[in-house]
Amino acid sequence: MRSELLSTLICLNCGSGQMKLASTMSDDREVREGSVQCRHCEAQYSITNGIVDMLGEPPDWIAKEQQGWLTLLGEPAPALAEQMLLLPYLPDPHWQEHAGNFNEIIDRIDLHDAAVLDVGSGRTWSARWLKRRGARQVVACDVLRAKYIGLETADIFMEADNIFFERVLCDMERLPFASGSYDVIFTTASLHHANDLTRAFTEIARVLRSNGRAFIINEPVRRLRSPVNMHGNLEIEVGINEHIYTIDEWLKAVKKAGLRPQLLLPDAVIRSVKQQKPTQFILENNQVNYLPWINILGRHIMGLQSVLVRVYQNHAIPLMLIAHKC
Numbered sequence: 001m002r003s004e005l006l007s008t009l010i011c012l013n014c015g016s017g018q019m020k021l022a023s024t025m026s027d028d029r030e031v032r033e034g035s036v037q038c039r040h041c042e043a044q045y046s047i048t049n050g051i052v053d054m055l056g057e058p059p060d061w062i063a064k065e066q067q068g069w070l071t072l073l074g075e076p077a078p079a080l081a082e083q084m085l086l087l088p089y090l091p092d093p094h095w096q097e098h099a100g101n102f103n104e105i106i107d108r109i110d111l112h113d114a115a116v117l118d119v120g121s122g123r124t125w126s127a128r129w130l131k132r133r134g135a136r137q138v139v140a141c142d143v144l145r146a147k148y149i150g151l152e153t154a155d156i157f158m159e160a161d162n163i164f165f166e167r168v169l170c171d172m173e174r175l176p177f178a179s180g181s182y183d184v185i186f187t188t189a190s191l192h193h194a195n196d197l198t199r200a201f202t203e204i205a206r207v208l209r210s211n212g213r214a215f216i217i218n219e220p221v222r223r224l225r226s227p228v229n230m231h232g233n234l235e236i237e238v239g240i241n242e243h244i245y246t247i248d249e250w251l252k253a254v255k256k257a258g259l260r261p262q263l264l265l266p267d268a269v270i271r272s273v274k275q276q277k278p279t280q281f282i283l284e285n286n287q288v289n290y291l292p293w294i295n296i297l298g299r300h301i302m303g304l305q306s307v308l309v310r311v312y313q314n315h316a317i318p319l320m321l322i323a324h325k326c
Helices: 003-007 060-073 080-086 093-106 125-132 151-161 197-207 247-256 267-274 291-303 305-314
Strands: 019-026 031-038 044-048 051-053 115-119 137-142 166-169 182-188 208-219 260-263 319-324
Touching: 003 019, 080 151, 093 125, 093 182, 093 208, 093 267, 093 319, 115 125, 115 197, 125 137, 125 151, 125 182, 137 151, 151 166, 182 197, 197 208, 197 247, 197 319, 247 260, 247 305, 247 319, 260 305
Parallel strands: 051 166, 115 137, 115 182, 137 166, 182 208
Antiparallel strands: 019 031, 031 044, 044 051, 208 319, 260 319
16 A cells, blocks of 8 residues: 555545554555554554555455355465466456456546546456556455455566556445545446445445546346346355346446446447347347347447347346446
8 A cells, every 4th residue: 555545545434534654564665564544533444465454344245255255266276376467368258258348448448647446356457457558546446355366466466567556455335435536437247246236336426526437347237027046156155245137227226326327338249249140148038139230230329328228128248337427
């Protein structure tokens, strides 16, 4: 952690933004060990391996989430560090889809001189690329700390690329940042882990600056008439908080937070339709297939929000959404 982060941190105990830094061990990059203390109520937040802990004693659902991911990680293999450096460009279909959507959306973000909050950053690969693409400040936050699944993975990227970004351990439903702190908020495949989706979006809206934008990608979307089926979901079995919302539920949460949603099409859908292979996307029985419209209208469909809503209602595709703060 660097002292510059103090300008946006707030105390979760009293809400004060008057924070002071106490260092017990620093290196050339940052404070590695120490604490942040509220000048108003004297609440103290520890810094370990450069990560400031603004989570404290987590609620039960977060504690289960943390333990679940540790269970899935198991004993880290030596090759994991090299794999982290390849993220999200790993050679398997799941990550190729993530990478395609990431490339599609990051080209739309003006990162020049931007302060960016990466919500649910996990292994922090996205924070790495946001910083490399020119953001002035990047703050990665998550409930996970452990290396290879959480914020401690950042050391691999910062050492390899000679870059720096902040890491804050915190709950996305209770962000420890002052209102209007960030130009851009980014999140990939993370918001569906929230316990309360509307509350998470409300926090995102609060910490965004006026005219700021939140970019949400790679979230699962359930077809409108499809029943919720989590049977056999390994993440749920180990205690991880999983939800699959319909597009109507996503849009309702965004609008309730006071943000204006703009739907986009995932990169995989665009490529599939161009190759005339839209059947790979699951369609509800007796529903209209909207995907061929994309081939007819091309990129102009991106402005037809009503059509895009229908696409998401009827096809199993990952969410690509920009939430605007007016």
